[in-house]
Amino acid sequence: MEIKRGIAVSPGVAIGPALVLDTEWFRIPQHFIQPGTKQEEVKRLRAALAAAAAEARDNQQAVDNKLGTQYGAIFGAHAMLIEDAGLAREVEELIRNHDYTAEYAVSRVIRRHAKTLESIEHGYLAARVADLFDIEKRILRNLLGQRREQLKHLNEPVIVLSHDLTPSETAELDPKMVHAFATEAGGRASHTAIMAGVLEIPAVVGLGRFVTDVSGGDVVIVDGNRGLLILNPDEETLRHYEQVRSNLRNFESSLCELRDLPAETKDGVRVSLLGNIEFPHEATHCLERGAEGVGLYRTEFLYLGRKTDPTEEEHLEAYLTVLRILGPDRPVVIRTLDVGADKFSTNTEPPLEERNPFLGLRSVRLCLRNLTLFKTQMRAILRASAFGDVRIMFPMVSTLLELRQCKMILAEVREDLEEEGIAFNRKLPVGTMIEVPSAAILADQLAREVDFFSIGTNDLIQYTLAADRTNEAVAALYSPGDPAVLHLIDHVIKAAVKQNIGVNVCGEMSGEPMYALLLLGLGMRQLSVAPHNIPEIKKLIRSVTVEEATHVAQEAMRLETARDVNNYLRDQTRRILPEAVN
């Protein structure tokens, strides 16, 4: 049994067989052969080895001809490895004496060799390890032949393990069949982390090397609460986790009971609980968890992983899907494109080389430079507004001028649609994200020119404390409980209240009970959180009075350091909602 520690990015516990992904996406279907088929299996192995070696030699020939023999030589080496008598012997031994399938045996033997090499620290050995995985792939491909299964066609639930997962890979995963992820690379803000949250399955990332220690089909445990990956768990650990899993399920179902109850404090004050979504279908999660609408629809996924920009129709279809799920009366706040030039280049321009993309051409700045892009999205949002309670919001607004420019473009688009005779809501509410410190400081001025604010605490905290939360060297500075952050949030809320406009918090902070308590006490009456957090936050709201929350917030604002604030909030939350604090 091996226990690996990584970064917990999505809560929950999963126990199940591993699916080890490589770039070719196939898996080992079975570990053990049926009794009486050993001879056949050995025959199959030998045929596959011969075919794989022949393939490698063909590659060698082709590359020799094209590029010269020194480049083709590596394939010759691969062929030699595949035909290695010792390799065949080790693999056959596993088949004959331990009933392994050819695939499982090949994988075990090769990974064992790879592990030996990995344990010796030396640069050039990385290439040798890669060679071993390469031949493993080639041999497995020949063994599986037509039976090569794609991730889309799983017939039993698995836990996906890999070095990393790309956007298009995660987009193909079926949450019913993938019970958890664990990856070697990645951090809290990585794509894998976000996707796990979206799919609402446990995930741990940043584990460092472990893929060589696992073969497809091995039983593994992913503990998304504590950030652990357990390989080949022993009996005791297995039983422990089965218990944990069962407890979590019970807690979850008790939270489900809250679904139809209103998010109302003990003294009868209503708080509006909304959900954050990335994909249209997540609107269903929101409803299932009892959200009143969507407080943040991140539209970036419409743009990522594509060669061309999404068309107006594609935008519209996505927005209408959400409206179809939520109905015409629940609010849907759509945020315009919020990525940087680095993640996003069309094929007409080369990607911008920015030294500091975080402070660079992103979000509205990018959109204001690329009006076609901006207007296309605005048109779609306006058109969608004819079908439901749609609201538009601009990200990363840093000056009043920027906001006014966005509004001007919106006005132009409205005129266009009028002329074209296309229906839209003339009173479409327009809001701005408050995530850049300059916007927070000038909240009073901005409040006069919008219908609502949404405080993007993730970025606000990073910009305010000048710390990148994904940079381990400084990540400790990032804390929603930092007094400077609290003061800014307080200021923004006051500005909103003074102008009588709505304000909510849509960052991760709002999904944590102890900060939700604080925000409630600072006067927040709207929170937008990830759907899986909704029940817990609702429970918190229902367990407290506004008076208590206000008192907690006032006390917290007096404290000097983030640590003091966090400790205080944790204690208070534990008092009110003991099971929410872990």
Place this chain on the structure above:
Amino acid sequence: MESQTRQQTVIITNPEGLHMRLAMAFATLAASYQSEVSVALGPKQANGKSLLDLITLAAMPGSELKVMATGKDADEALAALVDLVGKWSEKVSGAKQP
């Protein structure tokens, strides 16, 4: 008794240690002889005719390898293999990496 065991120690001098191409050349050459060939790096032993074994040995630059040949043609085998390693060391020193 015709079978003999011959052995000699060689030092791997090139900066990549016992790298793939050298290992391949070695294994192919060793396979052309009848004798059994083994290569030892300290306590680790590898079958000299197996490329997989040789790379798993992971001999770094400066390692001392004990090459052993056992069989009728042990003399020729050993001489040829030692010669090969020598040639590769010369080959690399001063030459550009491909």
